[in-house]
Amino acid sequence: MDPLKPDLRSWKLLFTLYKLAELGATSRTVKVSTEYLSEKIGASQQTASRHLINLEKIGWIKRTITPDGCLLKITSQGVAELKKLYSELRLIFESEYPPSITLEGVLFSGLGEGAYYVTKEGYRKQFMEKLGFDPYPGTLNIKLTTDYDVHALSELEAYPAVELEGFNDESRTFGPVKCYPAVINNKAKGAVIYAMRSHYGASVLEIVSPTFLRSNLKLKDGNKVKVEILILP
Amino acid sequence: MDPLKPDLRSWKLLFTLYKLAELGATSRTVKVSTEYLSEKIGASQQTASRHLINLEKIGWIKRTITPDGCLLKITSQGVAELKKLYSELRLIFESEYPPSITLEGVLFSGLGEGAYYVTKEGYRKQFMEKLGFDPYPGTLNIKLTTDYDVHALSELEAYPAVELEGFNDESRTFGPVKCYPAVINNKAKGAVIYAMRSHYGASVLEIVSPTFLRSNLKLKDGNKVKVEILILP
């Protein structure tokens, strides 16, 4: 029943809350009988009553019982719950792109040159500015193993990215780079560097992060790694 | 499990569908394991699996099982379900007014003059045009009995209405009238006529409909009548 950890249980209540919102309970105090509500939610009068009791308990509605119905109003907390649902759906339907893409692959040791590029001041400054972290001097190389993952990565190209500008060094030119914020193994923050180099073809993910992930996440070569790439809205 | 009649049961599946949409399954084929999905919906792997089976059964998703996860895409039918939810929420939050207001009162016999006004060609024509029905020559008078109902009726004034224009007869002038489409006792279509006359003060609802409601709904003086007033978006 913890509203902070929405699971199937509180979702049932959210459905009832949603139906109350349909009756106008977000803006006005509405009078509904539990019998009437039960028809709206497709359950029994007793279930409707119980739901109202629980909704009041978790603070999503304010309830006053009268001899011929309940006077109900959704609290600001309840409205916030519905708005959360609403804005998530808006993101899904109004955004051109999916909110995230999750890929999986196998960790392997690269040639160590990721570190070289990442520590170049020209890039490093931009990592801090645009991604919000100072990159650990080294990258994680993930080999994609399935057709699905390779294909999904190729789709990524069309999505909006964080763009790092190219720059000139004393000795050479460094090209522009595209990055995508990402979450590694559901835990660590980082970013996928797209096409920094094409040594490995289109089936390798190169990941930069603020910490040494191999030790932080206890990763070894050959481990499966999950990378959730976040698409900018 | 009937998708056309959303209840607590199908809502559970809609919840899972919504979580799949968050993963981008509306626009792409996504690979998710039932274990991963179970975390997203706050349930067990087995429950996630069952939900996917049921979602496929009712045609909301297309599913391909692979050795390391399911390839899932939400069907157009599934997307339609989510859009229905989305547009309902949009109506709730983006509309200035509640979608409907339900009032209750007691039927009583009026002075019979409702019939006089309703049959005037000047009004009758507009009823047919703007409300879509030819009014039965007679109205239903509902006396509101609780403070809640009287107060709710007074709020109605601020909401957008169907406006019938005034007109001139040989003998006199008929003023403009505001109407609200309504459903009587969850069954019959009709309309509330607002302030056609103020004989009864602010605690009486006058209802016009295409049929003789007293016989149609088996109503007698003193019966409780429920009127759901529909607010224009």
Place this chain on the structure above:
DNA sequence: ATTACTACGGATCGAGTAG
């Protein structure tokens, strides 16, 4: 590693009913 079956137990529901 997956998916998804069976068995079980607790959560939830609806009938009856009290207040």
Place this chain on the structure above:
DNA sequence: TCTACTCGATCCGTAGTAA
């Protein structure tokens, strides 16, 4: 009438496990 309690029945999520 209304709400909401108790109490069986049912449902459904979970554990264990097969494929």
